[in-house]
Amino acid sequence: MTDLTALTLSEALDGLDAKEFSSEEITSAFVQAIEAANPSLNAYVTELPEKAIAMARQSDERRAKGEGGVLEGAPLGIKDLFCTEGVRTTACSSILGEFTPPYESTVTSNLWREGAVMLGKLNMDEFAMGSSNETSRFGDVTNPWRRNDGNNAKLTPGGSSGGSAAAVAADLCLAATASDTGGSIRQPASLTGTVGIKPTYGRASRYGMVAFASSLDQAGPIAKSVKDAALMLNVMCSHDDKDSTSLKVAQPDWTKAVGAPVKGMKIGVPKEYRVEGMPEELEKLWQQGIDWLKDAGCEIVDVSLPHTKYALPAYYIVAPAEASSNLARYDGMRYGVRKEGEGLSAIYSNTRAEGFGAEVQRRLMIGTYVLSAGYYDAYYLRAQKVRTKILQDFQNVFQEVDALLTPTSPSTAFALGELSDDPLTMYLNDVFTVTANLAGLPGISVPVATDHLGLPMGLQVIGKALDEEACFKVAAQLEEAANFKKKADRWWL
Template sequence: MMRPTDLTLAEGLEALDKREISAVELTQAFLEAIERLNPRLNAYITVTGEKALADAAASDARRAKGEARALDGIPLGIKDLFCTEGTRTTAGSNILGGFVPPYESTVSANLKRDGAVFLGKLNLDEFAMGSSNQTSAFGAVENPWSRANDPDRRLVPGGSSGGSAAAVAARLAMGATATDTGGSIRQPAAFCGITGIKPTYGRCSRWGIVAFASSLDQAGPVARTVEDNAILLRSMAGHDPKDSTSANLPVPDFRAAVGRGVKGLRIGVPAEYRLDGLAPEIAALWDQGLEWLRAEGAEIVPISLPHAKYALPTYYVVAPAEASSNLARYDGVRFGLRENGSDLKDLYERTRARGFGAEVRRRIMIGTYVLSAGYYDAYYLKAQKVRALIRRDFEEAWGKVDAIVTPATPSAAFAMDEKQDDPVTMYLNDVFTVTANLAGLPGLAVPAGLDGQGLPLGLQVIGRAFDEETVFAVGGAIERAAGFTASPQVMA
């Protein structure tokens, strides 16, 4: 058998079922890999080794009794935005540096219910605000990939779920939870050469996830393959009465959809995504992906999403506005960091100045500004109207096509020192992904090739609301045609 850490999640389940490896042995292999590589990659903020081994032993006992569950014994990482009972949850911020939740998020509870083993809490941009995982109060995460002509230059893993993507790519977890507000699953997945899906808004409960922008946030998995994502999503998803936005719909067998093919499907290609200055390698990969699908029996259909060009500015009005409201709860009074002051106002100011990083403060100020008297109508209300138009564009497109295929990102992973001083340039990393969040649609990133420097490039599949099955079918077809087997230079 191959090294335990090289197994995909599906292969891990099969090996456990066949008693080729125990859950304890599998977990121990990942913990040893974390011990070796995490000091460099900084993917984990908190490692829960003892608890993981105890849970793995319990999993082995269940399997011995013939009571194995859907994910029994599978070692996962949990993005440090998901509250985990008894385990520190920081959201990558100083203001929550010592917060230990007395409750479990619904998504992580669902994974525990199905027998998953939690290795620890994964690093992220502070409060999930970022596209590079450089805004974390616990230090930047390093992408395990490197450029062929400059192997010593450290690259970003993408954000905000950079720790999740880097850990899976480097074989420090079989899969991981992540969240996506404007591309925070799909962009890091593409940068790290793995697969990640943002499900339909409402498919996974948001209860117990530290909020960024409540009308946009959605939990989803990252893993090495489309099939692994489908397995994880089935466990993560489901109706939750504690979340008023949770969809009361049955959870399909996503795994069964991965191999069903694309024959007869109509695949949309939005003209507006052919941006001026789009990197030739990205454009060529996009064309190649469409040819793969055509060869498998799909019909390629040109479509228009005329308001897509307004998606990025719309997102950067709506998301900071919601963030400024959600983050008002961090006041130094009820939980988290507290800096004493001469009066209540001084306590608030001192706590937030020390607790929040620069990017979070920037977005709170933008959000407060667009919600303020005199600017609400000009910015926030107008952004909501444009958001409705973006959603309508997609609804019209679904009359012509079954899924849409686009690039996942406008470039491969960039170096840590290349864009950090220009927030606008950094925000442009979300140009292909934010539309799915604004419209509440599922989006999947699949690695499909390498650029000239040997870095992974991904394609994105967008589908109808609550039609993740078609998204997985198209993603599975791209994955099989691409035959992507490249590995990062740094891995267990």
């Protein structure tokens, strides 16, 4: 039997359908793989071997009766941002302590309804605030990829969904849930050689997701292939009355877009994404992507998104402002950790000072400042106006083109600790991804090559609102042209 953990989600489901192996067998293979790799990679913060095997056995019983769901028997990893009934959910923050939700998030409910198996909860930046997975209370996640120059420095898998990306890249699950507020699905996918998609804002319910910035947060999958990402997104997305921002719109079967012809599509190349200091390899890769799409019959159109230069500053006002509001609920009163003090104010301040990490505290301070009297108009209101301008830029461009092609990340994986003392440089990792969040648009990252150090690089496709199909079409074409098959060496075994 082949290594079951190396299968894609689609291949695994085909194998389960053909009775080549059982859900219990493939789940057991993943449990053993996690046991071997997690001490080195730290991708999982909660391992659930017994629960996973029990779910797999139930799945096998359903299959035997012919009752299988779309993901029946497929072992998945769940980012620690999604509430899972009876299983600790902390958003990797000390302030939530050992919080065990009495309810299930809508996204994970959808997965279990279709027969998926939960292997465990995945590491992440605290409250999803970070681009390198170095702010988790459970410690850093290590990228399975290493440089090929003999330097064995531990590398970042990106953030905030670093655990999800590392687990998929290291074959510690078939696919994983993730979330994207400013690039937290797409940037880690690019840095780990995996596929990650953020759907249109409102496609996936935010009910049961620990909130960071409510007008930006969106759930999506990290997977091994474009088809797998489409399969996952089909199940994860749904209308939900429990989320006031959930869209009540028709949802196509996105797997049908994978492999569909792209001939005649107009692909925009925004000039503003050619940023100063971009590595030459990334510039060449972008051009290679353009050439591949040209060869497939796409028309390439140079476009301009003039307000792109204001996207990062606007994002780092809007997101911390919303975070300061959302995280005000963590006061040590109802759940999570409480640090005693003399009087109510002291309990609040002691709990928050000890419960939140440095990066979260930094962003809460920024958010509170920009919302304070005298500064609200100068910062928050102005940032929201800029956000509208960014959306208008996209709307103008999408009158001419069907999708946009850009790099995903301005760099490949950097060493852990390399940028942790330089928040501004760290924030620049989101330069190509935040615009899609500010405008609520779908974006997908697909791995296409490695750099001179042997580290993966990705290209990003941004689509019109509710046009994930275009993203999947173009991404699948890039995937086919690139034929990217490289995997990280299993140095941890």
